[in-house]
Amino acid sequence: MASFPDLVNRSDIGKAKLVGELRVPASPYDPKSGREAWTVAFAPNGSYFAWSQGHRIVKLIPWKKCLKNFSVGQVAEETSAASPRRSSIQSSDVSPEPPEHTIDCGDIVWGLAFGSSVPEKQSRCINIEWHRFKFGQDQLLLASGLSNGRIKIWDVYSGKLLLNLMDHTDIVRDLTFAPDGSLMLVSASRDKTLRVWDLKDDGNMVKVLWGHPNWVYCSAFSPDSSILCSVGAGKAVFLWNMDKYTLIQKLEGHHNDVVSCEFSPDGSLLATASHDTRVIIWDHQKAAILMELGHLFPPPSPIFAGGANDRWVRSVSFCPDGRHIASLADDRLVRFWNLEERAPQAICSLSNGLCCAFSAEGGVLAAGSQDGTVHFWECPRSVSSLQHMSRMALRRVMSTQHVEALAIPRPLRDYLTYRVI
Numbered sequence: 001m002a003s004f005p006d007l008v009n010r011s012d013i014g015k016a017k018l019v020g021e022l023r024v025p026a027s028p029y030d031p032k033s034g035r036e037a038w039t040v041a042f043a044p045n046g047s048y049f050a051w052s053q054g055h056r057i058v059k060l061i062p063w064k065k066c067l068k069n070f071s072v073g074q075v076a077e078e079t080s081a082a083s084p085r086r087s088s089i090q091s092s093d094v095s096p097e098p099p100e101h102t103i104d105c106g107d108i109v110w111g112l113a114f115g116s117s118v119p120e121k122q123s124r125c126i127n128i129e130w131h132r133f134k135f136g137q138d139q140l141l142l143a144s145g146l147s148n149g150r151i152k153i154w155d156v157y158s159g160k161l162l163l164n165l166m167d168h169t170d171i172v173r174d175l176t177f178a179p180d181g182s183l184m185l186v187s188a189s190r191d192k193t194l195r196v197w198d199l200k201d202d203g204n205m206v207k208v209l210w211g212h213p214n215w216v217y218c219s220a221f222s223p224d225s226s227i228l229c230s231v232g233a234g235k236a237v238f239l240w241n242m243d244k245y246t247l248i249q250k251l252e253g254h255h256n257d258v259v260s261c262e263f264s265p266d267g268s269l270l271a272t273a274s275h276d277t278r279v280i281i282w283d284h285q286k287a288a289i290l291m292e293l294g295h296l297f298p299p300p301s302p303i304f305a306g307g308a309n310d311r312w313v314r315s316v317s318f319c320p321d322g323r324h325i326a327s328l329a330d331d332r333l334v335r336f337w338n339l340e341e342r343a344p345q346a347i348c349s350l351s352n353g354l355c356c357a358f359s360a361e362g363g364v365l366a367a368g369s370q371d372g373t374v375h376f377w378e379c380p381r382s383v384s385s386l387q388h389m390s391r392m393a394l395r396r397v398m399s400t401q402h403v404e405a406l407a408i409p410r411p412l413r414d415y416l417t418y419r420v421i
Helices: 063-069 074-081 085-089 386-395 400-404 410-416
Strands: 017-022 040-042 048-054 057-062 101-104 109-116 140-146 150-155 161-166 172-177 184-189 194-198 204-209 216-221 227-232 237-241 246-251 258-263 270-274 278-283 288-294 313-318 324-329 333-338 343-349 353-358 364-369 374-378
Touching: 040 109, 040 353, 040 364, 048 063, 048 109, 048 140, 048 364, 057 063, 057 109, 057 140, 109 184, 140 172, 140 184, 150 172, 184 216, 184 227, 227 270, 258 313, 270 313, 278 313, 278 324, 324 353, 333 364, 386 410, 400 410
Parallel strands: 109 172, 172 216, 216 258, 227 258, 313 353
Antiparallel strands: 017 374, 040 048, 048 057, 057 101, 109 140, 140 150, 150 161, 172 184, 184 194, 194 204, 216 227, 227 237, 237 246, 258 270, 270 278, 278 288, 313 324, 324 333, 333 343, 353 364, 364 374
């Protein structure tokens, strides 16, 4: 079995440049367990990087500080964008660089997510006369999902604990904030549920989403916060209406557990990664598979793909440019895919990888591994065409159905609906 199809020469694939890494310091704890970096996360404003380095500890590191220590060319352009929003707003701060924090969460950390607030976004609870917390324009929060089923909410700039959310009965595997600034948080747990929390209502639990038959591994909001995708120990991909908290549909196509999901920046595509050796790119609005990105060749039969095939895909992440995605698999490779070519543009080696995420500007990919180490690679990037940027702008406001109803030539319609990437 091969990692690439016969028509792809591995020597012709680019090698992604390793620009830095973060290692777990020497610890008195048992090195055989509890040390995994199950999750890495970038703040949406580019100010911080969060890393679950194992043994209950989360490191909050100013992203600008990381970049200064990286040996990069293209990535250096991110430093101006990565300057924390706080320093530009509060000119009275003593230091223009935000502080680094080491947070002891009290239990093994499985999920991390940043959330930022928009003051005009009101709580969904309509009968509120008093709040314990008032979130301002400069608020940046970090949610941590723990092995004991709790979720702890931290103030990023001070490192202080704000809320302790308790309702899950098993490991909180993943967390995601609505990107609209409402501070609505969704948690995915091994207790087979998703729970929706309103942090602007002091962490009130708004809804429990039932439907997954087994563990829930991951969830992701669409860019407009209207749809939630959730995946877990099963072959189906769940789509939820987050205005009504109802199940829209299940996407069928994978042959094994689905463990990671993410929407494209314009919200028109959905990428899901599975232990069946594939990443599937969906038009979720039409419940259609647009593309399959394989990690084992020849492609395995559904029976073999549904078992221990040594090519489990662990994580997938969309680049902010909307043209590239990264996947991390058990074959010890991280792949950077160019969706326009439907083939890996660059690869890099990583043993025992668990998770990956792009920086806010898309210039760096961070990947966590079982020994707690985080590796950073400079991402292969090219200037997006005017066509692609126009398509992304259009698809942010128009669904597939609306595009199909336009009186335009079929080739243009196919391009706008990503049938032709």
